[in-house]
Amino acid sequence: MRDKIIEEIKKADTIMIAGHIMPDGDDISSVSSLTYGLTMYGKKTVGIIDDEIPEYLEEFKFVKKYIRDFDCAKKNPSDLIIIVDASSPDRVGRVQELFEYRRVIVIDHHATNTNFGNINWIDPSYASTAQMVKEVLKGLDVKYNSELATMNLTGIATDTGFFRYSNTDQKVFRDAADLIEKGAELSKITNSVLENKPIENLLLLKDVIDEMEFYNDNKIVISHVKLDMIEKYNILPKDIPPFVGDLRSLKGVEVAVMFNEHEKGVFHVSMRSKEWFDVSKIAFEMGGGGHPRAAGFSSDKPLEELKNITLLKIKEVFEKK
Numbered sequence: 001m002r003d004k005i006i007e008e009i010k011k012a013d014t015i016m017i018a019g020h021i022m023p024d025g026d027d028i029s030s031v032s033s034l035t036y037g038l039t040m041y042g043k044k045t046v047g048i049i050d051d052e053i054p055e056y057l058e059e060f061k062f063v064k065k066y067i068r069d070f071d072c073a074k075k076n077p078s079d080l081i082i083i084v085d086a087s088s089p090d091r092v093g094r095v096q097e098l099f100e101y102r103r104v105i106v107i108d109h110h111a112t113n114t115n116f117g118n119i120n121w122i123d124p125s126y127a128s129t130a131q132m133v134k135e136v137l138k139g140l141d142v143k144y145n146s147e148l149a150t151m152n153l154t155g156i157a158t159d160t161g162f163f164r165y166s167n168t169d170q171k172v173f174r175d176a177a178d179l180i181e182k183g184a185e186l187s188k189i190t191n192s193v194l195e196n197k198p199i200e201n202l203l204l205l206k207d208v209i210d211e212m213e214f215y216n217d218n219k220i221v222i223s224h225v226k227l228d229m230i231e232k233y234n235i236l237p238k239d240i241p242p243f244v245g246d247l248r249s250l251k252g253v254e255v256a257v258m259f260n261e262h263e264k265g266v267f268h269v270s271m272r273s274k275e276w277f278d279v280s281k282i283a284f285e286m287g288g289g290g291h292p293r294a295a296g297f298s299s300d301k302p303l304e305e306l307k308n309i310t311l312l313k314i315k316e317v318f319e320k321k
């Protein structure tokens with residue numbers, strides 16, 4: 001499939017590369033690496049994310065250089081659209097309005113991908129989409145500089161929780177080592193993502209801890225962030241920190257769920273598991289997607305109802321075990 005994609009890239013003159021809404025590190029890394037890499041290869045490119053970028057990712061210089069908003073997508077008609085790290089068309093926001101008239105290639109590592117492109121390269125054995133982008137650029141023989149190596153490594157680092165999650169396999173270390181050899185600066189990535197927290201995030205964590213609820217002998221933990229909780233600290237919805245990782249890190253917890261209100265009455269539900277629970281199945285049933293140990297969905301149901309439905313589904317799986 002990679003070779004078919006390389007053929008399509010060679011044929012196209014102008015290429016749009018788009019990522020998913022509520023962008024994460026793998027998303028901004030994949031969009032900017034492919035955009036910059038294909039520019040180096042001689043193509044006219046534009047990188048698009050139809051959503052606001054969280055503050056901690058905005059700080060990467062390459063985000064400002066290579067990622068544009070949807071208005072820019074409309075102004076840049078292209079022969080080919082390449083979607084990265086998005087498992088379904090609704091995940092790309094308004095970019096899906098442009099699909100009808102162009103060829104669409106999807107490059108993604110989510111098992112829940114709905115194969116919505118004309119050509120789909122979906123491989124859940126990759127820990128990050130950034131590694132699949134690396135394969136494409138390798139196939140085109142694009143020469144890396146330190147900037148491209150750092151932006152490409154960002155997605156590998158963030159989607160593996162900085163080489164800690166169960167998806168951290170030999171390939172992850174091989175690809176990371178290769179990028180470091182090409183000049184990637186891992187400390188720049190760790191400093192921006194991990195060592196750069198506004199104090200307000202810790203104050204909000206205190207409130208999230210107050211709202212924690214435990215179920216099934218403390219194997220399930222849930223909490224929430226409502227708009228009034230973030231307004232208190234002047235935190236924007238796009239900058240709600242990923243507290244679900246803090247909840248999962250607790251001793252004895254198998255499943256952690258955060259309900260984050262991103263706009264009035266609409267919650268993004270982030271789920272994580274530690275050893276065996278497949279949260280992607282629940283996310284998929286609820287209209288979202290993701291990976292076995294990290295998945296999510298959105299809903300406009302009232303918070304208490306949403307918590308009850310989600311908990312019921314999680315508890316069912318525990319009962320069947």
Ligand code: AMP
Nearest residue numbers: 087270271288289290294295296297298
């Ligand atoms: P999050 O909890 O938002 O950090 O997302 C965890 C994983 O689930 C990531 O791989 C996301 O791409 C995926 N994901 C989150 N929300 C959705 C959604 N609404 N639809 C599909 N995949 C999602």
Ligand code: MN
Nearest residue numbers: 024026027085
């Ligand atoms: Mn992502």
Ligand code: MN
Nearest residue numbers: 026085129159
């Ligand atoms: Mn990813």
